[in-house]
Amino acid sequence: MRRYRIKVGNKTYSIEIDDPQASPVRVRVDGRPFEVQVEWEGADDEAAVTPEVRPAQPSRPSPVPQARVPVTAPRPSAAGEEDVTDTLIAPMPGTILSVAVREGDLVQPGQEVCVLEAMKMKNSIRSPRQGIIAEVAVSAGATVAYGDPLVRFQQPGIRPQ
């Protein structure tokens, strides 16, 4: 169970997500349950990873059963103000063996971001989208738990040249 506070305009919503990668995702907005269907539309379509409801737009979110959510799972932050759509998280606990990207790198969908060793198996963690790396949150040798951020992408909408 993950809890988020999302501020849209002046109103704050409390959001609870049982499991961000389940299908459908069960979400409670201020206690009201919704089921959200996530559709994987291929990695080359950047729109697929862009949520319809962006925190930046001051409109009241209208949670409907078929809302799109990002394939990268949201990650809470202390302030609750962080962009929740553009963080690639560790899919399972393990150790980072190597990191293949740096801040400012343009990555393509499917490009290796880092290698995560879990249960003595090396797992290539690949970028689900095209984008520019805004921050690399891990370094080689780091131990990560499930859900820890690996890299953050720049805000959606900023297109690389």
Add this chain to the structure above:
Amino acid sequence: MGWHNLLDLFSGLSHLTWGHLVMMAAGGLLIYLAIAREYEPMLLLPIGAGCILANLPGTGMLDEQGLFGILMKAGVDTELFPLLIFVGIGAMTDFGPLLENPRMVLLGAAGQFGIFGTLLLALLLRFNMNQAASIGIIGAIDGPTSIYVSSVLAPDLLGPISVAAYSYMSLVPIIQPPIMRLLTTRRERLIRMPYTSRPVSRLTRILFPITVTLLTGLLVPKASPLIGMLMLGNLLRESGVVERLVGASSNEIANVVTLLLGLTIGSTMTATRFLRLDTLLILILGIAAFALDTAAGLLFGKFLNLVTGGRFNPLIGAAGISAFPMSARVVQRVGQEEDFGNFLLMHAMGANTAGQIGSVMAGGVVLALLAG
């Protein structure tokens, strides 16, 4: 010194038959696979060496007082070697992924159904009941359990059965994926299953091996020696206070016994016992058993997917066998072929450790039913 003594020097050569040569070549093949292909080298290298040594005529090593005679009597006839190996496996196994996901136990059980399918096939091929059951156990790809069961039920088939179980262990990444692709749809393979983190307390980890041992002892007493040793090793590990015993079980004891067991198994591959049609049939039935176990696991995975409303990736079912961690890794790879962002590894590890327990239980059930 006369001519007679001089001829004694070459007695090996004069007793050499084509059967010896074929078996030495087979031993050489196992050694080649171990060294050049790294197919389970820890096991196949000693087995290959044992096979070559046992087929050298006139060495006396197979005699009751010879090296292999002593090892066979001390370690295999008494079932001592597989049991000691199980202490090491227990000390090396982290049941955490299973304890985080207890429903995976079901897959470890489902993966054993191929045993009974193979048993029926083997009966059709005129193996007797005890032999057929021993052959069925190959399907779980559990070397020590296969050796344990066949040394009780079908000692004459010990060589081919253990060679099959250990060789197929290294073929897991080749045999399983085609079956997995055949029996699942792309849509099913694409089902994502996020890691479900549930912290497992130290107390749970300590109570688990004790509880399993007690339950097994009461329900399937014949499985107790194997489960008891497996869980003893795990208790050592989880207790956190006997580092040296954990080290001894998982390194020194397991390595020494693996060497001795491998040699002894290899020594059973003599021309007269191995060069028979039965051996070929056992190798074929072993593959069938493995394929059936994989299929049973996958079908049960599909069933779980049905009852959970499409939230369970059936690929994980294929990991309900004993080959750890090869099978779990295969599940992860096949899942990622379809979607690189899908990480099934931890779930598959849970099913895989359940498969380890399941195959031992199945061995115990077979022994309980047949050994009387």
